[in-house]
Amino acid sequence: MLYHNTFFSDEQQKLELEFQSEKTTVLCSRYDEASGILRHLCGVEDIKDNEKIDEQLITHGTEMPKVGYLFRIGALLSNLSLQENISLPYKYYYPEEQWQLFQEKTQHWLELFRLNIDLNLRPALVSPSVQKVVSYIRTILMDIKILCADDPLFELSYWYKKKMVDCLTELKESNFTMIIGTNDLFVIEQVADVVLLIDNYEITQVLRCDDGHREHNLDIIKECLTKWWL
Amino acid sequence: MFTGVEALSLVTFIALAIGGLIILQGYNLLSTFVQGSWVHMILVTVVIRELSSIFTALIVIARSGTAISTELGNMVVNKEIDLLKSLNISPLTYLVASRVTGVMVAMFILTIYFNIAAVLGGYLFSSIFSRINFSSFINGFVSTLKVADLGVSAIKSIVFGLIISLISCYQGFQVKDAPTEVPQRTIKAVVHSIVYIILADVLITWLFYYFS
Numbered sequence: 467m468l469y470h471n472t473f474f475s476d477e478q479q480k481l482e483l484e485f486q487s488e489k490t491t492v493l494c495s496r497y498d499e500a501s502g503i504l505r506h507l508c509g510v511e512d513i514k515d516n517e518k519i520d521e522q523l524i525t526h527g528t529e530m531p532k533v534g535y536l537f538r539i540g541a542l543l544s545n546l547s548l549q550e551n552i553s554l555p556y557k558y559y560y561p562e563e564q565w566q567l568f569q570e571k572t573q574h575w576l577e578l579f580r581l582n583i584d585l586n587l588r589p590a591l592v593s594p595s596v597q598k599v600v601s602y603i604r605t606i607l608m609d610i611k612i613l614c615a616d617d618p619l620f621e622l623s624y625w626y627k628k629k630m631v632d633c634l635t636e637l638k639e640s641n642f643t644m645i646i647g648t649n650d651l652f653v654i655e656q657v658a659d660v661v662l663l664i665d666n667y668e669i670t671q672v673l674r675c676d677d678g679h680r681e682h683n684l685d686i687i688k689e690c691l692t693k694w695w696l
Numbered sequence: 697m698f699t700g701v702e703a704l705s706l707v708t709f710i711a712l713a714i715g716g717l718i719i720l721q722g723y724n725l726l727s728t729f730v731q732g733s734w735v736h737m738i739l740v741t742v743v744i745r746e747l748s749s750i751f752t753a754l755i756v757i758a759r760s761g762t763a764i765s766t767e768l769g770n771m772v773v774n775k776e777i778d779l780l781k782s783l784n785i786s787p788l789t790y791l792v793a794s795r796v797t798g799v800m801v802a803m804f805i806l807t808i809y810f811n812i813a814a815v816l817g818g819y820l821f822s823s824i825f826s827r828i829n830f831s832s833f834i835n836g837f838v839s840t841l842k843v844a845d846l847g848v849s850a851i852k853s854i855v856f857g858l859i860i861s862l863i864s865c866y867q868g869f870q871v872k873d874a875p876t877e878v879p880q881r882t883i884k885a886v887v888h889s890i891v892y893i894i895l896a897d898v899l900i901t902w903l904f905y906y907f908s
Contacts, residue, residue: 505778508782509781509782509784510778510781510782530784531782531783531784534782535782537775537778537779537782539775541774541775541776541778541779542776542779543771543776543779543780544770544771544774544776545767554783554785555783555785558783558785601779608783
């Protein structure tokens with residue numbers, strides 16, 4: 467199944483993107499284009515209805531979103547505790563009967579990240595790494611069909627980077643559809659099935675990393691990234 | 697709680713002072729014409745119809761209007777509004793509706809409280825000038841007071857609450873990216889709230905006299 471989206475970076479320019487379901491697509495951009503595209507896909511920025519990711523994924527009324535967006539920074543509501551932040555979408559959309567199940571799931575993810583902190587703390591009292599992990603757990607606990615992650619390793623400490631890549635790899639192996647915006651080669655090597663190289667809202671290359679050309683394509687990406695950085 | 701209960705001490709202080717000062721000035725002015733009982737009329741016309749809702753609104757602007765605008769502005773800067781959008785939670789429902797309702801209810805209750813405190817302040821000051829007992833003061837006041845006076849005070853308080861909360865929320869959401877925009881928007885929220893409540897006050901008072 468193919469998800470199709472038409473995205474306008476401005477009134478003049480048009481960008482057509484295709485994402486394969488059950489695959490991990492990495493948007494690797496020169497500047498901040500990947501982040502902008504993800505924000506549009508997830509409805510964070512105001513867009514017209516016909517520009518949304520797919521008719522099947524458009525959320526109607528008060529439904530739980532089907533596209534989960536992991537912000538570059540660990541976006542949490544500062545006036546809520548970490549626990550309240552994790553449970554906010556769940557409490558908003560689901561009845562209380564499922565609360566026990568939700569707590570079990572939360573506990574599982576906390577243990578996976580070895581997050582031994584007091585969840586009654588406010589976000590300002592924990593490190594940016596912990597904030598990001600908490601926001602990741604909140605996103606993944608929603609019943610989403612697609613995970614859009616904007617620079618998933620940004621702000622993470624060494625330990626959490628490792629755990630985050632493990633989690634993303636696990637999701638990839640379970641054929642979860644992911645769209646990741648990053649130019650971190652480590653993430654690309656570990657989780658990418660398809661890489662879209664984007665420069666000034668133009669797709670310069672589409673490279674597959676899940677077939678026999680993987681090594682060759684990774685070399686092209688490295689070359690391109692080096693050229694951009696220089 | 698913040699807009700209502702925590703503002704009570706300030707409202708009490710200002711209401712007692714305003715009620716007392718109105719009576720003080722009223723006695724000074726009217727005693728020369730041997731018309732001291734008219735202070736009740738002044739208390740109803742000036743305090744109940746006008747000052748109670750205006751002063752309460754100014755207190756709410758100073759405390760809650762600024763707080764709402766600053767809080768929402770900081771939420772925009774910290775991407776918390778974007779977060780709500782990504783969760784398909786409408787910021788209007790989640791953040792604005794609760795604040796608008798809260799400020800309107802708090803304004804209504806605080807204005808009633810202001811009226812009561814101002815009348816008590818008036819009694820305390822009038823007891824300095826004449827040996828008037830409480831029941832006769834209240835009886836005189838109640839006989840002067842009309843339901844329409846209370847009605848116009850209530851309407852003003854609710855309308856002012858709506859104006860303050862909407863303007864504060866709007867200005868908070870107008871912050872784009874920089875934290876330096878937050879105080880600028882807060883100042884705008886205060887100034888615009890004051891201007892619009894004065895305009896609304898003029899309009900409601902004019903309508904009150906027009907229809908009565």
